[in-house]
Amino acid sequence: MVKRKAPDIAVGRLPLYLRVLNQLLEEGRTTTNSQEMGTRLGLSPAQIRKDLSYFGGFGRFGAGYDVAYLCEQLRRILNLERTWPVALVGAGHLGHALANYGRFSEGGFEIVAVFDDDPSKIGSPLGRHQVLDAAQLERVIQEQGIVIAILAVPLQAAQAVADRLVAAGIKAILNYAPVRLKVPNDVKVQEIDPVARLQHMAYYLEADDAAMDDGEA
Amino acid sequence: MVKRKAPDIAVGRLPLYLRVLNQLLEEGRTTTNSQEMGTRLGLSPAQIRKDLSYFGGFGRFGAGYDVAYLCEQLRRILNLERTWPVALVGAGHLGHALANYGRFSEGGFEIVAVFDDDPSKIGSPLGRHQVLDAAQLERVIQEQGIVIAILAVPLQAAQAVADRLVAAGIKAILNYAPVRLKVPNDVKVQEIDPVARLQHMAYYLEADDAAMDDGEA
DNA sequence: TAGATTGTTAATCGATTAACAATC
DNA sequence: TAGATTGTTAATCGATTAACAATC
Numbered sequence: 001m002v003k004r005k006a007p008d009i010a011v012g013r014l015p016l017y018l019r020v021l022n023q024l025l026e027e028g029r030t031t032t033n034s035q036e037m038g039t040r041l042g043l044s045p046a047q048i049r050k051d052l053s054y055f056g057g058f059g060r061f062g063a064g065y066d067v068a069y070l071c072e073q074l075r076r077i078l079n080l081e082r083t084w085p086v087a088l089v090g091a092g093h094l095g096h097a098l099a100n101y102g103r104f105s106e107g108g109f110e111i112v113a114v115f116d117d118d119p120s121k122i123g124s125p126l127g128r129h130q131v132l133d134a135a136q137l138e139r140v141i142q143e144q145g146i147v148i149a150i151l152a153v154p155l156q157a158a159q160a161v162a163d164r165l166v167a168a169g170i171k172a173i174l175n176y177a178p179v180r181l182k183v184p185n186d187v188k189v190q191e192i193d194p195v196a197r198l199q200h201m202a203y204y205l206e207a208d209d210a211a212m213d214d215g216e217a
Numbered sequence: 218m219v220k221r222k223a224p225d226i227a228v229g230r231l232p233l234y235l236r237v238l239n240q241l242l243e244e245g246r247t248t249t250n251s252q253e254m255g256t257r258l259g260l261s262p263a264q265i266r267k268d269l270s271y272f273g274g275f276g277r278f279g280a281g282y283d284v285a286y287l288c289e290q291l292r293r294i295l296n297l298e299r300t301w302p303v304a305l306v307g308a309g310h311l312g313h314a315l316a317n318y319g320r321f322s323e324g325g326f327e328i329v330a331v332f333d334d335d336p337s338k339i340g341s342p343l344g345r346h347q348v349l350d351a352a353q354l355e356r357v358i359q360e361q362g363i364v365i366a367i368l369a370v371p372l373q374a375a376q377a378v379a380d381r382l383v384a385a386g387i388k389a390i391l392n393y394a395p396v397r398l399k400v401p402n403d404v405k406v407q408e409i410d411p412v413a414r415l416q417h418m419a420y421y422l423e424a425d426d427a428a429m430d431d432g433e434a
Numbered sequence: 435t436a437g438a439t440t441g442t443t444a445a446t447c448g449a450t451t452a453a454c455a456a457t458c
Numbered sequence: 459t460a461g462a463t464t465g466t467t468a469a470t471c472g473a474t475t476a477a478c479a480a481t482c
Contacts, residue, residue, distance in 0.1 A: 009473075011420050015413035019395055033439065041397050045439090046475055053441055061481040062438040079419045086415075097314035098411075103395065107412035108419065147422060148415065172418035174411060178236055178320065180258050188421050190414040194315075194391060195324035196232035197407040198303075198365065201389035202296045202325065203228050204405050205364060226449075250463065262463090263451050270465055278457040279462040 006054035013051055014074055016041055021071040033064030080108035087141055087170070089161055090152030091116035091124075091131045094176055098150060099127035109148065113140050134161075141168040150174045151181075223271035230268055231291055233258055238288040250281030297325035304358055304387070306378055307369030308333035308341075308348045311393055315367060316344035326365065330357050351378075358385040367391045368398075 020040045024032055034045035041048075052058055055077050059065045075081055088098055088111045099114055114126050117134035124131050132140065140146070149170045153161050158177035165173060172188045175181055178196065181189050237257045241249055251262035269275055272294050276282045292298055305315055305328045316331055331343050334351035341348050349357065357363070366387045370378050375394035382390060389405045392398055395413065398406050
C-alpha cells in the first residue's frame with residue numbers, strides 16, 4: 001500500500017508512454033491496454049503496468065486504460081500541466097535547429113530566450129527571437145524565472161556556461177556538448193551525444209572494411 | 218577465462234570511455250586509471266574495470282592504463298578503425314545542423330549523402346554536399362555500400378523512410394523522429410528525443426506554477 | 435455471470451559494487 | 459621489495475518478468 005519511490009528508469013519511460021498515448025489519440029482511439037502500448041514501444045505489458053503502478057492505478061480492470069485520462073495523468077505526474085520557459089544557449093547550427101523545432105511546445109516547453117557570445121550573431125533573428133548577448137544570461141534567467149536550459153555551445157565552453165546557468169538558478173540542463181557536466185546534486189542533466197550513439201551501434205556492424213564496392217574475393 | 222558476451226549496456230559505455238580518453242590525450246596525459254576515469258564520468262572505478270574486462274585486459278597492474286593504447290583498443294573494439302560513410306535523410310533545420318556538425322568525422326563517421334523529397338530543397342547546397350532527391354536513396358546507398366543512416370524527417374514520414382532504408386541495406390539508424398521504429402532484428406536503432414529528455418527532467422522540478430515573477434504570498 | 439485486463443506480489447534475471455588475490 | 463592498481467569472483471542490489479488474485 002505504501003508506494004515505493006519510483007525509480008528514475010521508470011520515470012524516464014513515462015514520456016514514451018505519453019508519446020504513444022498522443023499517437024493513439026490522433027488515431028481517434030479512446031481506450032488502450034498495456035498489451036497494445038507494449039507492442040508499440042517494444043516493452044512488456046508487465047513493465048508498463050509496473051511503471052504506472054508507482055504513481056497510482058489509472059486503468060479499469062478488464063477494460064484497459066482510457067487514452068485521454070491516462071494522458072492527462074501522465075502530464076500531471078511529469079509536471080507538464082504548465083508550459084516551462086526554456087533558455088537556449090548557443091546560436092550555431094544546432095541552436096538554429098532547436099529554436100525552430102516544433103515539438104517543444106506540444107511537449108510542454110517553450111524556448112523564450114536564445115543566447116550567444118559571438119558579436120556577429122547577437123541581435124540577429126532566430127526563430128521567433130533575437131539572439132541575446134550571453135552577458136545577459138543571468139539577468140534574463142532570473143527575471144523570467146527560467147529553470148530549464150538547453151546547452152548547445154562548443155565543448156570547450158560547456159562547463160563554464162553550465163556553471164553560470166547553475167549559479168543563475170537553472171535546475172535542469174539538456175546538454176548537447178559531449179562532456180559529463182559537473183553540477184550540484186539538485187540540478188538534473190541529460191546528455192545528447194549522437195556520435196556516442198553511432199559508436200554504440202558501430203560495435204554491432206560488420207567490421208569488414210573493404211568489400212561492398214563490387215564483391216571481389 | 219571464457220569471456221561472457223558483453224552486455225549491450227556495457228558496450229554503450231565504451232564511447233564514453235573513448236571520450237574521456239580523448240580528453241586526457243588533449244591534456245597531454247599519457248596514463249590514467251579506473252579511479253580517475255570514473256570520477257570524470259560519474260561512474261565507479263569497479264564498473265569501468267568490469268566493462269573493459271569483457272573485451273580483454275588493457276591495463277598494467279599497479280600502473281593503470283596507457284591512454285593512447287586504451288584509446289586505440291576501444292576504437293578497434295567499436296569498429297572505428299575505419300571511417301563509416303553515413304546517409305542523412307532530411308534536409309530541414311535539423312538536417313542542416315547535422316550536416317555541419319564537426320564531431321562525426323573525429324568519431325569515425327562521415328556524412329556522404331543528404332536526401333530530401335522536397336523539390337525546393339533538392340539540388341541546394343548543404344555543408345559540403347548538394348541535397349539529393351530522396352528517390353535516389355536506394356541507388357546511392359547500395360552503390361556506396363552505406364550501412365548507417367541518420368533519420369531527420371518529420372514524424373509522419375519516419376517509418377516509411379526507415380522501411381526503405383532497411384530494404385536498401387542499412388543496418389544502423391540514428392532516429393531523430395519521436396517514434397519507435399519497427400525494423401528487423403539485425404538492424405540497430407538509436408533514438409534521440411530531446412522532448413522526452415526534457416519531460417524526464419521536468420518530473421523532478423518544483424511543480425509550483427506561479428511565484429517567481431516577484432514573490433507575493 | 436463470464437471474460438478480460440488490471441495492479442501487485444513473488445521469482446527471476448541481470449547489472450553494479452565490494453573485496454581481494456594477482457602481479458607489475 | 460613495498461606500493462599500487464588491475465582483473466575477476468562473489469555478494470549485493472535493483473529491475474524485469476511471470477503469475478495470479480482482484481475486480482470491473
